[in-house]
Amino acid sequence: MAAAAPGSVRPGRRAPRREAAWRRRDRRWGYVFVGPQLIGMALFVLLPFVASLVLAFASWDGLTELEWVGFENFTAQLQDELLLRSIVNTLLIALITVPVGLGLAVVVAVALEKLRTRTLYLILFFAPVVTSTVAVAMIWQQLFRADGVLSGAIATVFGVAPPDWLGDPRLALIAVCIVSIWSSLGLNVIIFLAGLQNISPSVIEAARIDGAGAWRLFRSIRLPLLSPIVFFSSIVAFISSLQTFDTVFVLTANAGPDNATRTIVYHIYDLGFGRFEFGPSSAASVILLLLTLVITAIQFGAQKKFVHYEDDSA
Numbered sequence: 001m002a003a004a005a006p007g008s009v010r011p012g013r014r015a016p017r018r019e020a021a022w023r024r025r026d027r028r029w030g031y032v033f034v035g036p037q038l039i040g041m042a043l044f045v046l047l048p049f050v051a052s053l054v055l056a057f058a059s060w061d062g063l064t065e066l067e068w069v070g071f072e073n074f075t076a077q078l079q080d081e082l083l084l085r086s087i088v089n090t091l092l093i094a095l096i097t098v099p100v101g102l103g104l105a106v107v108v109a110v111a112l113e114k115l116r117t118r119t120l121y122l123i124l125f126f127a128p129v130v131t132s133t134v135a136v137a138m139i140w141q142q143l144f145r146a147d148g149v150l151s152g153a154i155a156t157v158f159g160v161a162p163p164d165w166l167g168d169p170r171l172a173l174i175a176v177c178i179v180s181i182w183s184s185l186g187l188n189v190i191i192f193l194a195g196l197q198n199i200s201p202s203v204i205e206a207a208r209i210d211g212a213g214a215w216r217l218f219r220s221i222r223l224p225l226l227s228p229i230v231f232f233s234s235i236v237a238f239i240s241s242l243q244t245f246d247t248v249f250v251l252t253a254n255a256g257p258d259n260a261t262r263t264i265v266y267h268i269y270d271l272g273f274g275r276f277e278f279g280p281s282s283a284a285s286v287i288l289l290l291l292t293l294v295i296t297a298i299q300f301g302a303q304k305k306f307v308h309y310e311d312d313s314a
Helices: 021-055 072-078 081-113 118-130 133-143 149-158 169-197 201-209 214-242 246-251 264-274 278-306
Strands: none
Touching: 021 278, 072 278, 081 118, 081 169, 081 214, 081 264, 081 278, 118 169, 133 169, 133 246, 169 214, 169 246, 201 214, 214 278, 246 264, 264 278
16 A cells, blocks of 8 residues: 655545634633633632631731641631621621612512603613712711711601711611612612513413412512512622621721621631731631532522522513
C-alpha cells in the first residue's frame, strides 16, 4: 500500500476544520471584556471569601502573627450571647419583612394593574429602591424621633404619648422592619406586576366563563400562577434580610438600645472592625453563610407544595 503523501488526509478521516478567523477574533475580544469582571470578582469576592475561611480557624488582630486555633472561634461564637441575640434579631427581621413586604407588594401590584396612569405610581414606589440606604435611614431617623412627624401623628390620632421608636427596645426592631419594607416595596411591586401581566389571558377568560368572581379568580388562578415569582422574591428577600446592616448602622446608635437591633452582619462588623478580632468575626460570617444555605434549602424543599406553573398548552 502506497504511503500517504505528506499533508494529505487518510481515506475515511475527516480533516479537522480550522476555526474561522472572525470566531477567534470575537473570542479574544470576549476575553478582553470579561477579563476585568473576572479579575474584580477574584480580588473582591473570591479572595476575601477564601481569606475569611482561613481566618475562621485562626486568631489574628491584623498586626500580630497569625495563630491557628482550630474550631475555637466557632465554639466561642456559638456560646456568645451577642451572636445568639443577633441571630434572633435577624430572623425576626426576616420573618416580619418578607411576608409583610411581599404581601403588600402583591396588593399594590393588583391595584395598579388596571390603572392607565400607573407609570407615575411605579416611579414613586421605585424611588426608594434607587435611593441610597444611608439617605433613606437618615430620613426615617428624623421621622422616628419622639417629636417627629410619625410619632406626633400617632399621638394625635390615638391620644397616647408619642412613642420613642429608636429609644424603646420593643419598638426599635419594628422601626428597622418598617424601613426595610418601605425600601424594597417598589422593586417587588414591579416584579409582581410583570408576573400578573404575563398570565395567559385565555386562563383568566376560562375562569370567568365558569363564573369565577374577582376574589375567586385571584385566589384560585392568579395567585397560584404568580407563585413562581413569589418563590423567587421570597428567596431574594430572605437573603437580603439576613444581610441587614446599613439600615441598623445609620438608624440606631450601636445597634441599640440594649442590642435590640443587633443583626448578624452588624455583629460581624463589630467584631472585625470594632474589636479587631478577625478570627471570631470570620467564624461568625461562616455561621451566617451556613444559616443562609439552610434557609434557602428549606425554601427550595417547600416550593414543591405551593409553587404552580402554568401549563404551556393552556
